[in-house]
Amino acid sequence: MQLVWFKRDLRSEDHQALATAAANGPVLPLYIVEPELWQQPDSSARHWGFVRECLQALDQSLRALGQPLWVIQGDAVEVLSQLHQRFGISALHSHMESGNRFTFERDLRVLALCKDKAIPWLEYRQHGVLRGLRQRENWAEQWERLMSKPLVHCPPLTGPGEGPFELDFECGTDLAHRQRGGAAQGWKLFDSFVSERGEHYRQTMGQPMQAGRSCSRLSPYLAFGAMSLREVTQRSRMITKTQYTAPSAWKSSMRSFDKRLHWHCHFIQKLESEPRMEFEALHRGMQALYPAEADPLRLQAWVAGQTGWPLIDACMRAVEHTGWLTFRMRAMVVSCASYLLNLPWQSTALPLARAFLDYEPGIHYSQMQMQSGTTGINANRMYNPVKQGFEKDPAGEFVKRWCPELEAVPKEWIHMPYKAPRSLQQKWGIKLGDDYPLPLIEPEQALREARHRLKQYRAMYDLGEEAKRVLKMHGSQLRQNRPNYNDSKAGLDQLDFDF
DNA sequence: GACAATTTATA
DNA sequence: ATAAATTGT
DSSP: EEEOOOOSOOTHHHHEEEEEEEESOOEEEEEEHHHHHHHHOOOOGGGGGHHHHHHHHHHHHHHTTTTTOOOEEOOOHHHHHHHHHHOOEEEEEEEEOOHHHHHHHHHHHHHHHHHHHTOOOOOOOSSOOOTOOOOOTTHHHHHHHHHTTTOOOOOOOSSSGGGGOOOTTTSSOOOOGOHHHOOOOHHHHHHHHHTTTGGGGGHTOOOOHHHHHSOOOHHHHHHTTTOOOOHHHHHHHHHHHHHHHSSSHHHHHHHHHHHHHHHHHHHHHHHHHHHGTTTTTSSGGGGGOOOOOOHHHHHHHHHHOOOHHHHHHHHHHHHHSOOOHHHHHHHHHHIIIIIOOOOOHHHHHHHHHOOOTTTOOHHHHHHHHTTTOOSSSSSSOOHHHHHHHHHOOTOOOHHHOOOGTTSOOOOTTTGGGGGGGGGHHHTTOOOOOOTTTTSSSSHHHHHHHHHHHHHHHHHHHHOHHHHHHHHHOOOOHHHHTTTTSSSTTTTOOOOGGGG
């Protein structure tokens, strides 16, 4: 009996596993519910509903092939070892996972079991991420080659996507309209993105009120493997080629989307190549940039959306509630927590991972470190939350949706109510420090302190050699070919060009 | 023993 | 996919 082990949920490329296995004889499709995995501090347990929907969709697809999904609870090694005792596993097929330390170590135990019982374990590559990679040269070309490879035949995609369900693209507070699991849902979103919603993706992806509609919203399906990145890439390129050839908003939006599909793997590859980055600074010299322990009051205020910086608070409350936030706002909340509040990224990474419906370890830790300045090869991006507020949410709509206590504040003051004269605050009927918190620290002062800390740190350590190592192993080719990457202007990461 | 072909290991 | 390790000539 061959096992096809769906390690997360419907890993689309596991159809390759399924197809390969089925060609060799009888197959048992298996999903193991691992209690320990779901108890990890970065666990997606609160999004179990989404995962269950993905599993139901997978089960329906498999039943159509006459092989229902087996779902067994327990430790992966124990479950596999018992199945081996009962049925005799002739081969184990699964996807190649780039996950957190828990899944890495679990896979090592599974590997030991397979070696012991002489079970061949075939791990199929998911997307553009390569195992055993030592340096980034030619990575982009390889990504292109992998993405243009022909798709593996998929069983019919059924599941909750067939119902009349509509996603609330405004990311409102009604959870009846949360994102739903299953490939069919994902493809429905894909269709509406490439035909209607995505036209102004490029211009509006940074604005929290508009991004919910103009972004694809495919991230959860890609994270849980309900959709294949290769299929999304190929289909969106085909649509661009046939429908959006002339220069237009559509064309630049589609190009922008394509870049992000590429970055998806670019970031996961970092964790694959250097798994210690889940816990340690990628640039070893940057380890001491942040205190070992987070200031508990500041951390608590940030997590709860009670910092007194309206846009940050609105973002934190929104992501806690809906599981989604547009990329630019994620960058901002992390940058402000790290630079302005001096909170170590390890402490803010966990509550965010739990909140994100689309938590993908490789992207998450790459971004946490990038927005905290610990990669040593990216430009330091410090955001002023007040300035960002007036730029990205000029009418204050987003802030008012998630911080209703600020409803009466006019847009001129909405992002800095604490600066308004007392008489005005009285007129609005708001008592700061009571109805809404006073800021933990004024952004301007926090920015001054952060710049000072960084300057002092840089003066204290010689960071050049390690930066070269990180660049060689993790830098995109675009950057490696730029000679003055250390120069403050040339050192901007490619991400900066696209906002 | 030198070199080519093949297998293995690779977070 | 790739490089290192192993086997074959």
